[in-house]
Amino acid sequence: AQSVAQPEDQVNVAEGNPLTVKCTYSVSGNPYLFWYVQYPNRGLQFLLKYITGDNLVKGSYGFEAEFNKSQTSFHLKKPSALVSDSALYFCAVRPYSGNTPLVFGKGTRLSVIA
C-alpha cells in the first residue's frame, strides 16, 4: 500500500531564511509526487509535482522540491521564506498514472515569523 509521511507537525522559520518541509513516501513502482498548500478554510492549491525527469522540480510561489529515489524523499524547499507562506502543506503520492486519487500525508503547518 502506498503511504506518505510528513514527520513534522510544525515548522517554524524566520522570514528571509530558507525553509524545508520534509516528506517521505512508500509506493510500489514509480511514484507520482505532489505538494499542495492549504490556507485556513480554503481548498488545496497545487504547488508542484514530480512525474519524471529532472529530480529538482520548481513550482509556484518560488517553491521547489527535490525527488530523491534512494531516500524515498520529496522535500519541499524555498530559499527565502515569506510571512505569507504560513499555511498548511500537504505532500501526496499516487502510485501510478491513472484514475486514482492522491494519498496525502498528515500535513505540516509552516509558520514564518517576521
Place this chain on the structure above:
Amino acid sequence: GAVVSQHPSRVICKSGTSVKIECRSLDFQATTMFWYRQFPKQSLMLMATSNEGSKATYEQGVEKDKFLINHASLTLSTLTVTSAHPEDSSFYICSTLRGPDYEQYFGPGTRLTVT
C-alpha cells in the same frame, strides 16, 4: 481560474436534517470525482470515489447510506449528508482529475456545522 467549484461554502444545519453539497467541474467533463473529509488540523481522508453514471465507491469505514453520492452528469457530483449529527461537522472537499497527467484539482471546500 478555478477548475472545480463547490456550493455552499459554508452551511449550518440542525441535527437530523440532511444537507446537500454540490461539486462542479468548470469547463471540462469529469467522469470521476473524489470526496474528501478533513477534520480540524488533520489531513484529508478520502471518503468515496464518484463515477458518472454508476454507483460511488466508498472507502472502508464510510457509511454509504449516510453519505449519499450522486454523479448524474459529467460536470456535477453531489454529496448528501443524511440525518446529520454533530460529529458529521467537518470540512468536505471534492476533487477531480484533469489532463494527460491526471492532475488532481480541488474544490474550495464546504464547512459543515451540525448543531
